[in-house]
Amino acid sequence: MAYKIQKPARTLAVQSYIVEATKGLMFTGQRFFHNTFSPAETSKIATIRYPEETREYPERFRGVHRLTHRTDGSPRCVACLCCSTACPAQCIYIEPAEYGPEDARAGYERYPKVFVIDELRCIFCGFCVEACPCDAIRMDTGYHVPASSDREDFIFDKDTLMSIPARDGTYVTGNPRHEPGDPTHPGVSRLQKH
Amino acid sequence: MELISSLLESVWSLLGAASWLVEPLLKIVFVLAILLGFAPILTWAERRQSAMMQDRVGPYKAGFPMPAFVMDAVPKAALGALAVSVITGVTGIGCFLAMVLFHMADEVLFPFTYGTTFFLCLVLSPAHYVAYKILPTLFEDNRLTVYGLLHPAADALKAFWKEDFIPPRGDKLLFALAPMIAVFPAFATFAVIPFGPTVYWEHLFQPLPDGGDLGVSSVLQVASINVGILYMFAIAGTGIVGAAIAGYSSDNKYALLGGLRAASQMVSYEVTLGLSLVGCFMVYDTLLLSDMVTWQIDHVWGILVQPLAFVLFFVASIAEYKRVPFDVPEGESEIVAGYFLEYSSGKWLIFMTGEFVEVVVSSALIATVFLGGYDVPFLTPHGWEAFGWRFDLAASDVALLREFHVISDVLNSHIAVVLAQIGAFLVKMAALCWLSLQVRWTMPRFRYDQVMQLCWKIMLPASLLNVLVTGILILFFQEL
Numbered sequence A: 001m002a003y004k005i006q007k008p009a010r011t012l013a014v015q016s017y018i019v020e021a022t023k024g025l026m027f028t029g030q031r032f033f034h035n036t037f038s039p040a041e042t043s044k045i046a047t048i049r050y051p052e053e054t055r056e057y058p059e060r061f062r063g064v065h066r067l068t069h070r071t072d073g074s075p076r077c078v079a080c081l082c083c084s085t086a087c088p089a090q091c092i093y094i095e096p097a098e099y100g101p102e103d104a105r106a107g108y109e110r111y112p113k114v115f116v117i118d119e120l121r122c123i124f125c126g127f128c129v130e131a132c133p134c135d136a137i138r139m140d141t142g143y144h145v146p147a148s149s150d151r152e153d154f155i156f157d158k159d160t161l162m163s164i165p166a167r168d169g170t171y172v173t174g175n176p177r178h179e180p181g182d183p184t185h186p187g188v189s190r191l192q193k194h
Numbered sequence B: 001m002e003l004i005s006s007l008l009e010s011v012w013s014l015l016g017a018a019s020w021l022v023e024p025l026l027k028i029v030f031v032l033a034i035l036l037g038f039a040p041i042l043t044w045a046e047r048r049q050s051a052m053m054q055d056r057v058g059p060y061k062a063g064f065p066m067p068a069f070v071m072d073a074v075p076k077a078a079l080g081a082l083a084v085s086v087i088t089g090v091t092g093i094g095c096f097l098a099m100v101l102f103h104m105a106d107e108v109l110f111p112f113t114y115g116t117t118f119f120l121c122l123v124l125s126p127a128h129y130v131a132y133k134i135l136p137t138l139f140e141d142n143r144l145t146v147y148g149l150l151h152p153a154a155d156a157l158k159a160f161w162k163e164d165f166i167p168p169r170g171d172k173l174l175f176a177l178a179p180m181i182a183v184f185p186a187f188a189t190f191a192v193i194p195f196g197p198t199v200y201w202e203h204l205f206q207p208l209p210d211g212g213d214l215g216v217s218s219v220l221q222v223a224s225i226n227v228g229i230l231y232m233f234a235i236a237g238t239g240i241v242g243a244a245i246a247g248y249s250s251d252n253k254y255a256l257l258g259g260l261r262a263a264s265q266m267v268s269y270e271v272t273l274g275l276s277l278v279g280c281f282m283v284y285d286t287l288l289l290s291d292m293v294t295w296q297i298d299h300v301w302g303i304l305v306q307p308l309a310f311v312l313f314f315v316a317s318i319a320e321y322k323r324v325p326f327d328v329p330e331g332e333s334e335i336v337a338g339y340f341l342e343y344s345s346g347k348w349l350i351f352m353t354g355e356f357v358e359v360v361v362s363s364a365l366i367a368t369v370f371l372g373g374y375d376v377p378f379l380t381p382h383g384w385e386a387f388g389w390r391f392d393l394a395a396s397d398v399a400l401l402r403e404f405h406v407i408s409d410v411l412n413s414h415i416a417v418v419l420a421q422i423g424a425f426l427v428k429m430a431a432l433c434w435l436s437l438q439v440r441w442t443m444p445r446f447r448y449d450q451v452m453q454l455c456w457k458i459m460l461p462a463s464l465l466n467v468l469v470t471g472i473l474i475l476f477f478q479e480l
Helices: A012-016 A018-037 A082-086 A127-131 A158-163 B002-015 B019-053 B068-102 B114-138 B151-161 B172-192 B229-237 B239-249 B253-284 B289-298 B307-320 B345-370 B405-412 B414-440 B448-479
Strands: A092-098 A110-118 B383-386
Touching: A012 A018, A018 B019, A018 B414, A082 A092, A082 A127, A110 A158, B019 B151, B019 B172, B019 B345, B019 B414, B068 B114, B151 B345, B172 B229, B172 B239, B172 B345, B229 B239, B229 B253, B239 B253, B239 B345, B253 B289, B253 B307, B253 B345, B253 B448, B289 B345, B307 B345, B307 B448, B345 B414, B383 B405, B405 B414
Parallel strands: none
Antiparallel strands: A092 A110
8 A cells, every 4th residue: 555655854954955055064164264274282183194194092992912020021921832822823833941050940940942933824803911820922002913015014023022012111110020949939840849 | 676666668679670579479378277277176166066065075085195204303403493483573673674764665675675575575474384384184094185186186097097989880080089079168258358457567566657658567367359259159169069079979769868858958048148238238238247347346236237237147157067057957866977978087187177168257257247347346546545635644643653664565556456456356256156066065966958048038038128127227327
């Protein structure tokens, strides 16, 4: 059955088009003059001139990885392989190594001889950060992986990862560490059975 | 002054034999410079203006990379400009005070006097201050960008590097001819538009005397044809052929549809375009554009006597150059890009240039017919006059003001009047171009049947009504 579609009522101003068109022109003109001639603080320009100007990423943005430092500048990482195990993209490669016998940490923990992240393979899920028991890997750099036309530039080795600071420019995290010899250190060791 | 006029005289006598050829050539060069200067500025303005009203930055990136020493020199040059501005400003004020205190304003203008220096400083000081303000903003990120004005050049360069595609089964000759046919009328129509008053070369540096033999003169109009504006419609009518041929020769159904739409739309609106001006012919009593301007200088601007014709003509001319809201011939959502779908590279560039040149030409025509052409209010050929009072300090009652007659001498001199009027014409043209770009970024596109309905059912009757009412009013006023 045919039924009548109720069309919205139009006033004469709308129907004649000229009035509404003039209104529209005045609105766009107002916006044009406002944005063109008012100083940057009051203008409504929403976009930025991107590569030259950048916006700060949100606080919880997962940026490029960094390896956090201990107070003596060595990596916090103990090469437990938790991150590379958790990584769904399998982009982390770690070669663990033992400290020398003269080192206080010898026999207590290992260190990563090689720590490589393939940033092209990484999916930036943050699982490695979640998995790390030592707060050794973080993605709080507030910066994305810099662009390059060379694939080699995206293979980040240990030195590269350790050279990337946090957003505030520091390398050491707020979490305290208990080094062997510290009074807070529990004093356990793999070699000295307890 | 003697030197300059004698120099001009010798130049004129040198060109005397060939002046019938040289003068139009110079005018054509000037007109082409206007059109080809405005077209890239409009391509830039269209993008920048649309960006600004949509809260975007717009094009800013294209530019010449500048070496470090240039970038280092820019702030210093700006400071130098500021210094020059201050020095000339102080000098100008000093000259002004000298004119007041020592009654030193001389009658002769061009030898070195306080008056001349004052005027020189009056120009130099603000100019350098503007340079001081503008110079640093021309550079961005170690590039010379000029507010994005280099984008049209970059775009043109890019277009020429693209493949010049010719549809293999299209008509190759017509395909190559179409953009030229489309762009030619846009340039040709400007020939009859007067862009300035008559210049009397022997009176450049003095107020134009009343009557008498004024010597060698030039009309600032490429061709003063006595069919005047009819020539314009005749030439503009051939623009239809370009669009139609482009659509036909592309061997593409969308292009053909676009060409047909363009042809029917342009033919339809040509009628309104012509009829809306008939009222103006009746009021101005002439077909010559220069006489129309003269009438408007003597009486009032055309927009006040023919407001409806102004609206009709403005709308019809937008439809005539096929831009939003009348861009159904190239409606992207329906027929991809319409009649220039298959065009690329330089040929496409010619179409786009033609479109912007048409915007400029129609703005110039509207400015001439409705906004007084090169008329500046209160500026007569003899100088500044308002309500019977003439701006002439030499004839002033106040002795102190008479000292400054050099100011009114300069402002009333023929060359100042001519330059002001040419400037006024360009400003009016630019304002109308701005308005048409604003319209282009404000209105949504009409549906095709709406375009036809608007033309035949609304605008054509309205323009006929305008003719009728104008005729009645003219008869009524003649009876009075």
